[in-house]
Amino acid sequence: MIALGSDHGGYALKEEIKKYLTEKGIPFIDFGTDSEESCDYPEFAEKVCRSVLAGESEKGILCCGTGIGMSMAANKIRGIRCALCSDGYSAEMTRRHNDANVLSLGGRVVGPGLALEIVEIFLRTPFEGGRHARRVSKVMALEQS
Ligand code: RB5
Numbered sequence: 001m002i003a004l005g006s007d008h009g010g011y012a013l014k015e016e017i018k019k020y021l022t023e024k025g026i027p028f029i030d031f032g033t034d035s036e037e038s039c040d041y042p043e044f045a046e047k048v049c050r051s052v053l054a055g056e057s058e059k060g061i062l063c064c065g066t067g068i069g070m071s072m073a074a075n076k077i078r079g080i081r082c083a084l085c086s087d088g089y090s091a092e093m094t095r096r097h098n099d100a101n102v103l104s105l106g107g108r109v110v111g112p113g114l115a116l117e118i119v120e121i122f123l124r125t126p127f128e129g130g131r132h133a134r135r136v137s138k139v140m141a142l143e144q145s
Pocket of ligand 1: 041
């Protein structure tokens with residue numbers, strides 16, 4: 001299960017991602033928003049992240065205008081490792097090395113073709129573990145500081 005959320009700036013991209021996931025037969029939950037009417041991205045970041053942390057969703061995907069506000073909000077939530085990606089290499093490496101559990105995309109930054117490539121890479125790439133697990137543990141320990 002993939003949790004999806006956007007604000008108005010990422011709404012169109014979220015809809016593209018829904019079409020892509022539907023075509024691929026990948027189940028998702030859409031936590032909104034449901035239109036291009038102005039709204040506040042932290043509310044949707046929180047819903048998606050809570051779904052991931054509850055184990056209801058394996059990963060989350062957030063879209064706003066730049067992807068920045070969504071990633072900032074998501075990374076405030078303990079247990080979330082959200083990566084803002086605008087290229088496929090970063091999407092691959094953040095899964096392999098950072099075990100990112102949420103992807104953030106900027107609907108006003110990346111076009112739908114590139115965004116779907118990033119989504120595809122993010123969803124299919126496993127975490128490498130090993131020395132990266134130690135480093136991720138150290139990242140997560142910073143939440144306690
Ligand atoms: C909304 O205008 C915009 O600020 C939002 O989508 C996002 O880019 C924030 O980081």
